Amino acid sequence: MKIALLGYGRMGKTIEQIALQRGHTIVLKVDENTESYDINKADIAIDFSIPVVAFNNISNCLNNNVPVVSGTTGWLNKFNNAKELCQQKNGGFIYASNFSLGVNIFFELNEYLAKMMRNLKQYQISMEEIHHTKKLDAPSGTAITLAEGIIKNSDKESWALTVTNNTTEIPIVAKRIDDVPGTHSVEYKSDVDTIDIKHTAHSRDGFALGAVIAAEWLVDKKGVFTMKDVLGI
Structure with missing residues (x-):
């Protein structure tokens, strides 16, 4: 997969390492210094950004038909808006407070x-x-x-x-x-x-691996999902 990393802090860097180990390509690394980017380069996006930009990141993905996995917390006052946008655009979206x-x-x-x-x-x-x-x-x-x-x-x-x-x-x-x-x-x-x-948790690896597995699962799926769907529990 061609993955866009929306947020390139500690978690973003750990996700990058695990994604590369699993044979994926990182085509975008977006952080607070990124002024503009083309999300259409990516097959899927993984958002571990900050609360004030998470909803905009997710909306940009859904508006451009790019499925998105988000583990950013602190923005859930707009979660229903994200769900509605996903349904309106017939997109793919997974949010989890924790992917481990x-x-x-x-x-x-x-x-x-x-x-x-x-x-x-x-x-x-x-x-x-x-x-x-x-x-x-x-x-x-x-x-x-x-x-x-x-x-x-x-x-x-x-x-x-x-x-x-x-x-x-x-x-x-x-x-x-x-x-x-x-x-x-x-x-x-x-x-x-x-x-x-x-x-x-002993390291961030468990969170990062779960996020990459969720992204792999979400490709070609339409709807709003959770980790229960991904893990079948």
Whole structure:
């Protein structure tokens, strides 16, 4: 495939390495210093940019009939617009807050555990996420996906970055530490015990590989998809 990288930071460079290893070609590398580019050079685009430009990147791809995979978080107030544009243009689009295979298994485990814990009111739920200091959004998109999975399967109604007395909220602690690729944990605590599940990324390679696999899967497909579609889970 001829791939356009929209965003050429740490993740973009890691995606480039893995894409080349898998026999693909990088035809565009777009970063904050790129003034203009021709997206039509590419068979597919992978967007790991920044929140303020992600929607414009995705729209440009869809308007030019170039399928796009996006892992940028922090722009989801315009996600429905992107879905509508994809459907209008009969394009191909995958968004995921996290492309790692392990994290997507963790998402499923999180929802299953939430269902089991739903009626056990003695347990207080909380979440923690840790990322590198250059991550711009907090909480992470992965943490929000985890929280939404719990909300869908429990009596919780929302999440918050502050600990309050509101029992319908899931408190999330977001930490930023140098060179941490990503750690997410969900804890259920009672007076007698604690149940917790945790995913720790050791490098960015898992995220990058998942994004390239998603791009390979998306070629020649039309519609709005998720990693569940890609992985068949």
